[in-house]
Amino acid sequence: MTFMKKLYGAAATLALTAGAAMADPALIYDLGGKFDKSFNEAAYGGAERFVSETGGSYKDFEITSEAQREQALRRFAESGFNPIVTTGFSWASVFEAVAPDYPDTKFVTIDGFVDPAKHPNVLSILFAEHEGSYLVGMMAAQASKTGTVSFVGGMDIPLIRKFACGYAQGAKAVNPDVTVISNMTGTTPAAWNDPVKGSELTKAQKAQGSDVVFAAAGGTGLGVLQTAADEGILSVGVDSNQNYLQPGSVLTSMLKRVDVAVFDSMSAGSDLETGVKALGLAQEGVGYAMDDNNAALVSEDMVAVIEAAKAKIIAGELSVHDYTSDDTCPVLDF
Amino acid sequence: MDFLTLLQVLDSTVRLATPLLLACMAGLFSERAGVFDIGLEGKMLFAAFSAGAVAYVTGSAWLGLIAAIAGSVLFALIHGLASITFRGNQLISGVAINFLASGLTVLIAQNWFKQGGRTPSVFSGGRFEEITLPFAETLGSVPIFGPIYADLISGHAILVYIAFAVVPISAFVLYKTRFGLRLRAVGEAPDAVDTAGISVVRLRYTAVIICGVLCGIAGAYLAIGLQAGFVREMTAGRGFIALAALIFANWRPWYAMGTCLLFGLLQAVALRYQNIDLGGITLPVQLMDALPYILTVILLAGFVGKPQPPRAGGEAYVKER
Numbered sequence: 001m002t003f004m005k006k007l008y009g010a011a012a013t014l015a016l017t018a019g020a021a022m023a024d025p026a027l028i029y030d031l032g033g034k035f036d037k038s039f040n041e042a043a044y045g046g047a048e049r050f051v052s053e054t055g056g057s058y059k060d061f062e063i064t065s066e067a068q069r070e071q072a073l074r075r076f077a078e079s080g081f082n083p084i085v086t087t088g089f090s091w092a093s094v095f096e097a098v099a100p101d102y103p104d105t106k107f108v109t110i111d112g113f114v115d116p117a118k119h120p121n122v123l124s125i126l127f128a129e130h131e132g133s134y135l136v137g138m139m140a141a142q143a144s145k146t147g148t149v150s151f152v153g154g155m156d157i158p159l160i161r162k163f164a165c166g167y168a169q170g171a172k173a174v175n176p177d178v179t180v181i182s183n184m185t186g187t188t189p190a191a192w193n194d195p196v197k198g199s200e201l202t203k204a205q206k207a208q209g210s211d212v213v214f215a216a217a218g219g220t221g222l223g224v225l226q227t228a229a230d231e232g233i234l235s236v237g238v239d240s241n242q243n244y245l246q247p248g249s250v251l252t253s254m255l256k257r258v259d260v261a262v263f264d265s266m267s268a269g270s271d272l273e274t275g276v277k278a279l280g281l282a283q284e285g286v287g288y289a290m291d292d293n294n295a296a297l298v299s300e301d302m303v304a305v306i307e308a309a310k311a312k313i314i315a316g317e318l319s320v321h322d323y324t325s326d327d328t329c330p331v332l333d334f
Numbered sequence: 335m336d337f338l339t340l341l342q343v344l345d346s347t348v349r350l351a352t353p354l355l356l357a358c359m360a361g362l363f364s365e366r367a368g369v370f371d372i373g374l375e376g377k378m379l380f381a382a383f384s385a386g387a388v389a390y391v392t393g394s395a396w397l398g399l400i401a402a403i404a405g406s407v408l409f410a411l412i413h414g415l416a417s418i419t420f421r422g423n424q425l426i427s428g429v430a431i432n433f434l435a436s437g438l439t440v441l442i443a444q445n446w447f448k449q450g451g452r453t454p455s456v457f458s459g460g461r462f463e464e465i466t467l468p469f470a471e472t473l474g475s476v477p478i479f480g481p482i483y484a485d486l487i488s489g490h491a492i493l494v495y496i497a498f499a500v501v502p503i504s505a506f507v508l509y510k511t512r513f514g515l516r517l518r519a520v521g522e523a524p525d526a527v528d529t530a531g532i533s534v535v536r537l538r539y540t541a542v543i544i545c546g547v548l549c550g551i552a553g554a555y556l557a558i559g560l561q562a563g564f565v566r567e568m569t570a571g572r573g574f575i576a577l578a579a580l581i582f583a584n585w586r587p588w589y590a591m592g593t594c595l596l597f598g599l600l601q602a603v604a605l606r607y608q609n610i611d612l613g614g615i616t617l618p619v620q621l622m623d624a625l626p627y628i629l630t631v632i633l634l635a636g637f638v639g640k641p642q643p644p645r646a647g648g649e650a651y652v653k654e655r
Contacts, residue, residue: 033566035450183608187620194570196560197605200346204606207342219565226455226562245455
């Protein structure tokens, strides 16, 4: 018995010292999963770049249910990981419960917003998705032959409406007469993984005249891109560069440089500056993707128009309305 | 709504109703034999994965379909083993099937293809293409009937036609054959069937296997009929809507088809119109999504008709000594 006690004691001490010695960063993905070809995979890319460029190491974890959020976060915090980076807007409320218990650990939420006054150890990284969506909206309206473009959102949340609103504004900026159709897949998290519904929405939008579909819908978007390719219309990918998924049919992708955000946070280590950081066009946090797969679809004139608008946005001469600032969109009804 | 839009919505209805219909008929066989099955969702999901994976590797849609059926039947047999042979609780076994499928598909897909729990995109040969029925083009110019035939009836994957053929076949088998009589009897009064010297266990296993085959076709349709590969959790609750449809249809084949088409129509309308304006009142799209469940609850509460589930449903048969 005493021997066992000693053994347990030794094991516990070992575990504690091991924990204290570690100040590796950790990365926790959202429900979409690590390899979603999109948002979470971009985060993974950033973490891998951290490993290859700095020689550091990190631990990551994929949650499979809502209940695991707090569990996972506490486990990583207790094991001494610092900083702990999470992807997805749903983490914000969990941070409010967990962050005060670990004042020495730095937390990063990408897409979530946590009040920095109340939680000084949390960094909220937000993207100006409306600006990136604005640019792809401009490209969509230029590529459209029918004068109708459309949007397929995943779950109906303000963040996704922000994409839709920016997209519609961009499209209208190029062609004031353009019709923008906007549909949301659903109101539950299942809406992120329903490619069949994505396909049906795409077919319905095509029937209403749309010939460019922008999908901001996670796994549902794969169905949208597939159907757009089958039906011979164009699509726009999201978050990561998705041009390669259906070469010749994906017009471009609205890039959200989650990888840069993850890389920067991990590189800063425990010296990370907390607060709120907004990454827009000026910080290269958002953008649009150009590569061999879509080179034939995008003309130089189109790029010139978009680059001009981009420069204006960066210079502050042009401001794109952000849906989340007042929960309204001047050019689109939801 | 003009005629063309109506046709497009109905066309979408047929595509959305097909997986529901197949899953619903699968549940019908199983439950009519006295084995409740809330694992339709899991079986469909596993079938979708098998179809996507095998169709990608072999490049053949038919091999994908066979794999889907095999995978789904395997899960059906697990359900059968737990609830018929070992007389376990059928609901719990069904829930376990759903969890198992949800985890296993992603795990195998990730290990096999390393694409984050989905299968790579299947190319043309591995998918069930939309087939054009004979004379669709010549008849297309005939007013009213032409477009209905050319757009609505023609131009679906072959699995859709199989699904709609399953309904009359099931009705015939259940009500006009000796096997069907026994199958229904085993769900109502298994002791009577046993007294007549017919094996309850064998009949129930047969029903469960038929259920597996139909769920397999449903999963294959999702993965390689409508889509070009498997994506995690791609069934998105369709197995549960099929279950609701089964209850709504009072466990009868023709009514099941009607209900599935109704539920498919609700989905199609919800996808086409985000909000429906009914002269002053706006119906939010969420209501359309929830309507199948609301209707089922209303039916179960006894406001409309009376649900008559198989009397011995949910109970394992224990021979008296």
